[in-house]
Amino acid sequence: MNGTIDVLLRLLGVLVVFLVFPLLVGQTEHKVMAHMQGRLGPMYAGGFHGWAQLVADGVKFAQKEDVVPADADRTVFQLAPAVALLPYLLVLVAIPVGPHGFVGQNLDAGLFFVLAVMGVGVLGSLMAGWASSNKYSLLGGLRTAAQLMAYELPMLLAAASVAMAAGTLSLPGIVGAYHWWWTPWQLVGGVVFFTAGLAELQRPPFDMPVADSEIIFGAYTEYTGLRFALFLLAEYAGIVVLCGLTTVLFLGGWHGPWAGGVGWLWTLAKTALLAFVVIWLRVSYPRLREDQLQKFAWTVLIPLALAQIALTGVVKVVTS
Amino acid sequence: MHLAYPAVLASLLFCVGVYGVLARRNAILVLMSVELMLNAVNLNLVAFDVWLRDTLHAGQALTLFTITIAAAEIGLGLAIVLLVYRNRGSSDIDRLTGLAEPRPGSSGGPLVPGAAADEDTADENATPHGTTDTKATEKANEKAEASA
């Protein structure tokens, strides 16, 4: 029984994180963007600096009519947001926050699990795009899928480099094996991983598939109300997951001063910092064109990732 | 666990795949059925590997290889199907009978004149709202219009 309660508690914790953190990131984005662009941003909801703006947004979404286009494939259309969102929820289970089992579930092939399940998310976009019965949606869906397929490879390769360095696929194991000099050693891999992750999330500057000035809102054009909110939630959950994973893999997770006591805090702090970077990048970089997008993945990121693997292998052989 | 469970499940999945391969008209659906057959085999391999407690893990290694080959196969298969679709305006495999023995009476094989019937079904296949705007379908439509 004890084990069951333990599992339940862990899952509950993950769920809470899943529900809270993306909102935090969203709110941060509002404020950070506003400040960076020299404006105020939402200031009224909830009083202090508009802290309840996202809650208000949620209420707004919930109130809106849930429209399904007449020609659409209803089932698929309605299932799509769930398919897009669910992988991130599952992935959160495997991300360790602190030492000594401070993790949803310690999986033997945790890294592999995380990457595999994140790959499923693309189905949501494709389903949404196709089922909307809208040319822009379909095109957006296809673009999303193409982009995700293209960037999955450098991401996997960069992650493989870390796994090689640590000699394990388990995420807590990887963090446990971390030394401070890993960060410079795996720097290139980290940058590749983070960039590819950004592209997987279709965040600017890789937001080609959902660029409103080109194809309205890509696969999500026809979505309204709560379902649209779920897609947005998936995006912010994705930011959390990406930043968490980058932290765990490349920045040493809970490692830091007084790691024994406040290790989890270190993880959260690093994740938050990365989330800030994500927002920062959105504000600062222009959008890539579709062909540039693909070219970037195949001609820059993948070679870099391969070079990183080679470097890791060499160092690994030399030091062992 | 009883070995018969995975074995029977694999057999049934395989036969479902066989049915799909034999009965489906769309080439992509046939490819899906082939995937089902491959997966059935994979299940069998894994089950027997676990049963035998093989020190070499031959079954699992072979499964990994099969999965890899399946990925390669699907890539090539789809490329071929797309090419056929681009050239013929159809991916129905029972229409791709270019290798049939020409009847003594008819003037040519089924694929020679781009047969009007082919064009009609190509239009039927198109989604009512013109789902895609790829160049391939544009080309097919142009061909249909030109012959109409």
Added chain:
Amino acid sequence: MTLTALAALVPLLPFLGGAAGLLLGRRAPGFVRPVAVLPTATAFVLAAIVAARQGTGAPTDAAHRLATTGSIPIDLALHLDGFSVLIALLVGLVATCVQLYSLSYLRDDPRYPSYAALVSLFTAAMLLVVYTGDLMVLLVGWEIMGICSYFLVGHYWETEPARTASLKAFLVTKLGDVPFLIGVFALATDAGTFRISGILDAAAHGRLQHPTVTALLLLAGVAGKSAQFPLHTWLPDAMAGPTPVSALIHAATMVAAGIYLVARLLPVFTASTAALAVLAAMAAVTMIGSALAALAQDDIKRVLAYSTIGQLAYMAGALAVGNRDAAVFHLLSHGAFKALLFLAAGALIQVAGTNSLAAMSRMDDLARRAPDARWTLAIGLAALAALPPFSGFFSKESVLRAAEHAANGDTAHVPSAVGWTVLIAGLLTAFLTATYAARLFLLAGVPPLIGRPAAAPAAGPAAGPGEPAAAEPSPAPQPKPSAEQGPVPPADPAPAAPGPDPSGAPDPDPDPGIRTGVPPLMTGVLWVLAVPTIAFGGLTYRSLPDWFDGLSLGPALVTSVLSTGLALVGVLAAWAAWQATAAARRSVPIGAVVAVPADAEPELVEAEAIESHEEIYGDIGAADDPGDPGRLLLGPLHRPAAHGFHLDAVYTALFVRPVLAAASLVRFLDRDVVETYVQGAGAVPRLLGAAVRRAQTGNVQTYLSALLAGAVVLAVLVAVGG
């Protein structure tokens, strides 16, 4: 340079010249003539040097192993002795003369480059045959000569006679070459080598297993190449080639090869009495028959061709009596005077515009227009008739002396019957040869109007030279057209040259028709050749034995008196007959001359003459000319002799028709019998295929369904049965 290197250069130079000519022919026309003449001339000079250095010394042998075959090796061997160096000298001389003569004779011919190159190649092949010490290499030269003769005889391939003649030359010589090849192999198998020295060694020690068979097989090839009965028929027809080619073939190269080969391999032949007997019989028949045929020919070149056959038969006769010195001596002197004769005849044909003796015999000013040709022709004919002191006399006497020697039974290995055969045939032929030589000269070289009114020369130019000179003195030519068989009526002055060429018929201006003179180059060549014709025999018969086997070559008294007497009788007979028929010649105009312009090159004239001959005069060998002394002399024999004793008809009956019949039988068997089975065999699979083909629907799923259903059935069967 060593002797062998010099000797190797001799055949190599013309060969390279020929190859260069073939390559350059179209691209660099300016080089064609030097490339044609210079290598041949150099080869001649080198041959002379080789002859001088070899001299009367011991034979020089050099060999380079060319190919190590499985059994009998092939060597690139040189063998230099008196025979070979002298014959090479002759070949070089004649070839150089022919090349020079051709410069003028074929000066504007568009095919001159290939012609000259082929002549060079021909020369090279003959020199190879002469110098080589290995039978296999000899065979190579032998066959190259065959193919070159095919091309050269067919030089005027636009004309029907040339085409058939070239084919005939090729096929008939090949007919002899096949047994020859077998004979060579048999010889090599017996001797264990292709080297001639080795073979001779084997023959001397009696190691040849089947000397008779081998000798007869070789003899077939010799008969083909040297135009001996019964394979001689190609040679007269080969006159359809240009005259220089005829000179080359007859004097020095092709036909000499056969005699030379027998001379080289004489011990092989003397090993078999039967072979010698056959050779003697062959020579005798050939001698007499060719002499008779020569007496009846109308075409001047055919007369010379038959004379060649006869002279070759003399050489064969000398070989039959086992005396190769005499044979080669005659070969050398014959080469000189026969080349002279042909080249002179070519000049005459050019001037006369016809090759018909009947037409020439009516040309008044022919001798005046070509005096050099006429006189050199006379010299050559005197040598041919073996009148002393021309070289033909000495060489023929050496043959007769050898025959007489053998007839007395004084020659080892040679039965006296063989000697008698050759001697009697030789004497008879001496008479006949003198007769036809005289006839030829009287018809072609003596103006017909001797003893006629002096007004004739005045009429000559006015009448136009190309036309029969008898036109004016016979005021009514039409009443006597019976002599005419050709499609062209007797020419009268107005239609100057009613040849087959329509452009010539309406020629209003007589002047262009005048063919005057022979180009100086040709004349020079003629006189060059006249020198050995006159002097060679007399000057050398004493020293030649040192070069050869050492047998004496001087004339013997009895045979000299006999043969010279017979020759004089022959000349007188011909003159008498000529006088007797003079009236007919004066009264019956005959013939026509070709209508190509006078300034055209000689070669064109000859081509047209050959083409029109048969049309105008009937059969190529004969013209129904009552003014022909040969007709009077031969009497009833004239007609068969004119047609070569109808040997061609015999060949047709013996070979051509059976082959054609067999071919049609084979065709019938193939088309109607074998083909039926083949088609029947094909029909059954076709039916089965049609049935199976229905299963091919092109639908992959159907195929797969059948496949899998079959697999399931098999699985069930295995599961149940196993």
Added chain:
Amino acid sequence: MNALAAGHHPGFLSPTGVEITFVLVGLATLGAAVLTVSTRQLVHAALWLVVALGGLAVEYLLLTAEFIAWVQVLIYVGSVVVLLLFGLMLTKAPIGRSPDADSGNRPVALGVAVAAAATLVWVVVDAFRTTWIDLHGVVQGSSRATGVSLFRHWVLPFEALSVLLLAALVGAIVLSRREEK
């Protein structure tokens, strides 16, 4: 999931939790597979295929082949099905039922498939009636075990496979390229 049903004698009538789960997931997988080959909506077929493949991944997990399971998810669900969807969309897959999703070969196919299924099930059940898989002890399909076997005993085929993949990559690119004219 691999620490289950220890100690008691296996039997048909006393299925363990793993077996029950396996059968249930298997039924779901089979149902999804049947729908994959029978639905007339092309894209739905692909989506049902996702379910079937995912179900198989779960079955692998139940068979303790953990690594294979995640590979299955990564390659099949994440890539192969996406490619298939791509293909369907590029060949104008319609929304709604396609009347001609099945060819005229359907009855024959059904016959062959049913016959084959009957034969195979009969043979398999006959052969493995009394065979049991021991799922206890060392996990059979951990990443470590798979990695060790793969890179220690199967290196050569593994490298050959990489060449095959490269060839397939090049082939697919060449095939689907459009001539620039």
